[in-house]
Amino acid sequence: MPPSGRIVRIRLLQFPPGPGVELFQTEHASHEPPERIADYGLQHLALYTDDIQAAAKRLEMAGGTLLSGPHPLAGIDSGQGNCGLYARTPWGMLIELIAYPAGIQ
Incomplete structure (x- = not known):
């Protein structure tokens, strides 16, 4: 410090x-400015949620900014209803919310 x-x-x-x-x-x-998704090092935190819409709403109510709506996941994360979205915290950190109702392979 x-x-x-x-x-x-x-x-x-x-x-x-x-x-x-x-x-x-x-x-x-x-x-310093927060890291971006393509930068080296810790650049985002992914959090699993059972209800991505409710989690996104709570994130916004806490001062976060959604960068996208829920989008389908690909590769081993793909499945019926599996989705994710990105947001920024009020201090600029990148957050990913993810949901796997169909599980992952």
């Missing part, structure tokens, strides 16, 4: 028995 910055809020999410996620809200620190 640069000397001018500070952490305002921390939220720790646990997904038993899987991963944990740490979310930080900071202020008074300089920021």
Whole structure:
């Protein structure tokens, strides 16, 4: 953290028995533009949802911006009703919402 910055809020999410996620809200620190889908490194977070329409609505209500509507998934992710969409968080991070009602191969 640069000397001018500070952490305002921390939220720790646990997904038993899987991963944990740490979310930080900071202020008074300089920021770089968020990564794009074709850049090296972590450039987006994909989140599974059982109801992509409801998740997209909640994302927008929280200040996110939808970049597309739900689109069919391809390859091993394809299947009846399997879909995804991309959005930006209020701070610019790329988020992908995905749904697999038909499962994946």
